[in-house]
Amino acid sequence: MLVKKPINILIAEDDEDDKLLIIKAFQKTLPKENVICVADGEALLQYLNRTAPFDQIEAYPLPDIILLDLNMPKKDGRTALAEIKSHDNFKKIPVIIFTTSNLKDDIEITYKMGTNSYITKPGSFEGLVKVAKEIENYWSKTVMLPV
């Protein structure tokens, strides 16, 4: 059986604590270097476009999936999502909204905007680990991603 290359996950999360917890959770299933974090929507788009400070192609590979918080400074999740989904090249990358909000409006609007999943942040670390495993399992094993 062909051993699959582990997927690359790009996380846009402004909260340092959450960032730490999410990274910790994903590290249970993925190698450290496959989980990359940026602080907000603006940084996310700079990363994708490879503009400074993310202009070294080798250090910053294009992610397989994106985890996007909704409430962030500078450029929030909704704007970032809109920009990604309107970009010819980036719109193929699956985006998972990963937020504390469970508002009906947020869920409906982001799906309409083209998000691929919507996950509310779990309350416990155990829950977070479970979600991380499910994400990894689903997006790297269950589904086929564009090459």
Place this chain on the structure above:
Amino acid sequence: MRNKFPKSGNSQLFENSNSSMNRIKLYSIISLFLIIVGSGISYWTSERIGFYTTALMETQDILQRTSELYSSILERETNIRGYVLTGDSKFLTNYQQSLLDAESLLKKLKDLTKNNPDQQNYLNELEELINIRVETFKLTIVYYEQHGNLDGFISPARVNSALNGYRTIKDVVKNIESEENRLFVEKNRSLLNNINALPFIVGLISLFSISVGFVTLLSIFHYNKVQKIASNRIKNYQDQLQEHLYQLDDSNKELEQFAYVASHDLQEPLRKITAFSDLLKEQYSETLEGEGALYLDRITVASNRMRRLITDLLEYSRAGRITSEEEKEVDLNQIAEYVLDDLEIAIHEKKAIIEIKDLPTVLGKQTEYRQVFQNLISNALKFSKPDEKPHVIVSCENASSEEVNKLKQLDSSFDYFKITVVDNGIGFDSNYADKIFAIFQRLHGKEAFEGTGIGLSITKKIIEKNNGTIYATSEPGQGSKFIILLPDIKTIE
């Protein structure tokens, strides 16, 4: 129960405009009265003028006829004289004719002056004198016819009496004429007085009417002004009210925002506390010494409880709020059925008997009433006696008017349903009957019974929003009774 707002504007405004309306009415009545009186007086005056005019014409008539009478008397004398001088019988015919004329004139005059006793006296006197003269004439004629002349008939005494008779007749006629002239002058004066008075009276009445009309007009202007001010004030008041409504709406939105922020932003650090204590436990549980693991557990339990409190608080703030769910007629029997389905496991575990008796249909939101019955029945199950099967009876009757009047938060113009939820549980001290509805108030330690103490406050909020009220009675160990009063309204006004 909400406080009643004062009625619109201030009542003084309405009193003001009412008093000026009354003034307008009064002035209109006065001017109408004056016009009627004025017309009456004018009519009366013109009647008087007519009366005096007729009277004057009568007087003139009398004068004329008197002079005619006098002429006929003279004519008679002349004819008699002519007859005895010439013996021509034509004179005699004329004499007879004037005799008839005088008679009819005299009769007419008597008739015309029948209201004047003086004139009647004069006329009677005149008639007598005429008769005396006529007697004399008759004798004269008879004598003449017998003798062919008057020799021996005329004597100094007869001549004297003829002279006297003629003079006396003349005097009486003069008296009649002067009396009638006097009357003419008198009546003429009265006529002139009335004619002169007429424009004065009409003028005076017109002046009065015009003045009152002006005053009425001014009052109407004043009334309009007062009305305008009043309507301006009402408009201002409405604007203010509108403004307050906007403010209320804003503050409601703020409160909603606050509840949202409180629930989400407070949960954020809480989530992290739980997550990091999980992480800590997972990575370092082996190295934790002593009671370290216990403390970590305590942290997790406390955070979880805090999270529940926050969730419940959020639920309380949402309860009874305007939602998209429509208010409609809700059949409480059906609601109770749903709730029993939801609580099936707990009912089964506790082997509880729950009786739902004929419940009414009331106005409100289905989810809210579901929450109410869910809270009440699950409370009855929760606070049951450990050694006794829970028995809960939910029933309904019509509230008596004394009961409704006693509860001052209810509007006594409505009929009310009285829904009771009775259980055989542990009950509570009736001193706490009000306290149990307050938010986060609990009568038992959370170790004995779980819960945040929010269920009954949500229930109360929902019932009060639907213009009802809820209260409870109980004694420790004797079970408790929750009484809900809801208005019997079937449709939304």
